Amino acid sequence: DAGVTQSPTHLIKTRGQHVTLRCSPISGHKSVSWYQQVLGQGPQFIFQYYEKEERGRGNFPDRFSARQFPNYSSELNVNALLLGDSALYLCASSVQGRVEKLFFGSGTQLSVL
Amino acid sequence: KQEVTQIPAALSVPEGENLVLNCSFTDSAIYNLQWFRQDPGKGLTSLLLIQSSQREQTSGRLNASLDKSSGRSTLYIAASQPGDSATYLCAVTSGSRLTFGEGTQLTVNP
Numbered sequence: 001d002a003g004v005t006q007s008p009t010h011l012i013k014t015r016g017q018h019v020t021l022r023c024s025p026i027s028g029h030k031s032v033s034w035y036q037q038v039l040g041q042g043p044q045f046i047f048q049y050y051e052k053e054e055r056g057r058g059n060f061p062d063r064f065s066a067r068q069f070p071n072y073s074s075e076l077n078v079n080a081l082l083l084g085d086s087a088l089y090l091c092a093s094s095v096q097g098r099v100e101k102l103f104f105g106s107g108t109q110l111s112v113l
Numbered sequence: 114k115q116e117v118t119q120i121p122a123a124l125s126v127p128e129g130e131n132l133v134l135n136c137s138f139t140d141s142a143i144y145n146l147q148w149f150r151q152d153p154g155k156g157l158t159s160l161l162l163i164q165s166s167q168r169e170q171t172s173g174r175l176n177a178s179l180d181k182s183s184g185r186s187t188l189y190i191a192a193s194q195p196g197d198s199a200t201y202l203c204a205v206t207s208g209s210r211l212t213f214g215e216g217t218q219l220t221v222n223p
Binding site for chain 1: 156158159204
């Protein structure tokens with residue numbers, strides 16, 4: 001079975017632009033979570049979705065939004081990009097809404113110039 | 114607000130040495146604790162998961178312990194190998210989220 005897949009792997013944007021990151025969970029997993037990892041730091045929680053509903057939101061501005069589709073894949077959207085949004089964005093999936101063992105994708109490296 | 118601290122931030126050891134990585138957390142109301150490995154620019158690989166009711170978990174050369182009352186966990190790596198070189202992250206689960214430490218960057222020298 002395929003693991004968690006994220007696309008694209010790398011992305012370069014300029015300040016003020018919009019970006020959409022995509023994630024496909026492991027087959028059978030209904031929960032998707034998004035994390036931001038700035039270089040040299042641990043990942044920070046952004047969102048969790050379970051059965052297409054938002055179950056949790058971290059301390060991120062409203063420029064960050066996400067959604068989950070009927071096939072359990074997910075998109076993370078970031079508007080009005082800032083230089084500080086440059087980071088590795090990680091998607092993780094789990095079977096249920098209550099966080100058990102998380103399986104992480106390889107991430108999308110976003111650079112904002 | 115949960116805070117997770119990992120000590121040391123970096124560690125360099127010769128091959129074959131046994132080593133201990135430390136993790137502490139401020140709020141003992143956790144669901145579980147996980148240790149992850151991260152290679153440069155890559156995603157996270159789950160190494161061990163300890164439920165809040167458990168004291169330790171073992172996988173091969175890795176052993177993780179959890180003392181929820183004192184807010185501490187340790188990851189013990191036996192007979193370290195150069196392939197163990199990576200960043201090791203500790204994360205505690207509460208509610209719908211994981212709270213991570215900043216990691217310990219481990220280098221095992223041949």
